[in-house]
Amino acid sequence: MTESQLLSTLRGIAWSNIPSSPGVYWWFFPQTALKQLRIAELTDVSRLRLRDTPDGKVCLYHGMANNLAERVAWHAAQKLTQSALQSGFLSTFRLTLLALNDFDYLQGAKQIDAFFDGLSVAWQVTGTREEAEAMEHAELQGDYHYPLNIQGNRRPELVEFVRHLKSSRRAYRKRFVPMTTLVT
Numbered sequence: 001m002t003e004s005q006l007l008s009t010l011r012g013i014a015w016s017n018i019p020s021s022p023g024v025y026w027w028f029f030p031q032t033a034l035k036q037l038r039i040a041e042l043t044d045v046s047r048l049r050l051r052d053t054p055d056g057k058v059c060l061y062h063g064m065a066n067n068l069a070e071r072v073a074w075h076a077a078q079k080l081t082q083s084a085l086q087s088g089f090l091s092t093f094r095l096t097l098l099a100l101n102d103f104d105y106l107q108g109a110k111q112i113d114a115f116f117d118g119l120s121v122a123w124q125v126t127g128t129r130e131e132a133e134a135m136e137h138a139e140l141q142g143d144y145h146y147p148l149n150i151q152g153n154r155r156p157e158l159v160e161f162v163r164h165l166k167s168s169r170r171a172y173r174k175r176f177v178p179m180t181t182l183v184t
Contacts, residue, residue, distance in 0.1 A: 008117035028057035099172035
């Protein structure tokens with residue numbers, strides 16, 4: 001795994017030092033995010049094993065990509081268009097952070113971008129997509145907890161928070177997508 005890098009720095013250089021190879025990535029948050037995103041309220045944080053960085057950030061989300069540079073940019077900088085939200089093409093990670101922070105979708109691009117700029121990301125290149133998928137699966141089933149991952153996250157310590165996360169995302173989409181166009 002690379003050393004984590006501040007997203008605002010990566011954004012400032014147009015993601016140029018992130019490889020376009022397949023791989024896995026880890027998103028690190030300030031410790032305050034545990035309270036801000038209600039993780040500390042809905043879980044016993046002392047029972048969670050979270051990856052951390054030397055500067056004290058904790059990893060709350062892990063994923064894989066066919067192209068690391070494109071995936072990091074998609075999560076961190078995707079335009080907030082109505083069609084992306086309606087079609088379900090909006091990054092699930094971006095949607096999660098919009099919903100948990102209750103940022104106004106129609107006005108929230110600056111808010112969510114500023115939030116992302118306070119995060120750090122690390123990655124590990126793999127030779128193939130299949131290697132990345134296997135590594136992601138092993139990581140999600142391994143020793144560490146990833147509260148913001150929804151798919152396959154059945155850790156008993158996170159059940160209440162994941163339930164809250166799913167409910168928050170549903171309510172958020174319902175609030176900003178007209179009922180006639182909502183894709184389920």
